[in-house]
Amino acid sequence: MSFVVRHILPWIKVVLSQALGLGCLFLARDYLAGNAIISLLLVGVTASLAGRVLGLSVYWIPIQLLLPFALVYSNVIPAWLYLTGFVLCALVFWNSATGQVPLYLTNTKTWAAIQALAKEAGAKTFIDLGSGSGGGVVFLARALPDLQVTGVETAPLVYLMSKLRVAIFAPANATIRYRNIWQEDLGGYDLVYCFLSPVPMPEMYRKARSEMRPGTLFVSNSFTVPGHPPDRTIDVADGRKTRLHVWKM
Ligand SMILES: C[S@@+](CC[C@H](N)C(=O)[O-])C[C@H]1O[C@@H](n2cnc3c(N)ncnc32)[C@H](O)[C@@H]1O
Secondary structure: OHHHHHHHHHHHHHHHHHHHHHHHHHHHHHHOOOOHHHHHHHHHHHHHHHHHHOOOOOOHHHHHHHHHHHHHOOOOOOHHHHHHHHHHHHHHOHHHHHHOOOOOOOOHHHHHHHHHHHHHHOOOEEEEEOOOOOHHHHHHHHHOOOOEEEEEEOOHHHHHHHHHHHHHHOOOOEEEEEOOHHHOOHHHOOEEEEOOOOOOHHHHHHHHHHHOOOOOEEEEEOOOOOOOOOOEEEEOOOOOOOEEEEEEO
16 A cells, blocks of 8 residues: 555656646647647646645656656657666665655755764764765765764665765765665764655664664754654754754664
């Protein structure tokens, strides 16, 4: 059931909202003077709005906008372009479908707050679970030369980019490894950081509790753990009002 809700239901909503877009196109056809681009835009914009009303997240808006163009111009767009787009998306958003963790990045103000926390705690070892493009690993390794900074990541393209970034821009105390977050032993870290999604948080919290040493810190960007209030929450003065939830093991 949850597979249907996660993977099929959104596409049913896309079909319904595109149908609504076609309905609007039908009603407005006399005003559009046969302009194909405006007509397809009307369908896409209407579908995007309808999709939002039906509960689709903002990530669906580009898909809703492009879909009418892709369908109408399918005979002139080469098939390999779709395949390339799909493969690139898969290599970047590798963990979205299976782990429900997409790629979005921690901002610099938040990394600065984590730097302050690591310094305050006297942390010697740090890990970013799902280190994305490696920005945090580079930032912390540069800011805190005595901190051993590790990032683990499994999205292939994201991993390769971050590996390259760390090799070029980070000092020797930074490491990126191709490793699943669930296989990493958290016992060796003084500060464990994650920015995942609500779905894996209960399991990740259990893992942290069972593996981390007493006194070490588990930090989650934005996502809490139902039934386990954090020991401390740090409000970051950034545009998205980031909250860092901190549990002392
Ligand atoms: C929301 S991003 C956060 C990126 C980075 N930590 C930051 O804060 O800027 C989550 C990252 O975790 C990675 N990820 C998700 N599940 C993973 C897993 N099981 N093993 C390794 N990496 C994973 C994703 O590929 C993605 O790059």
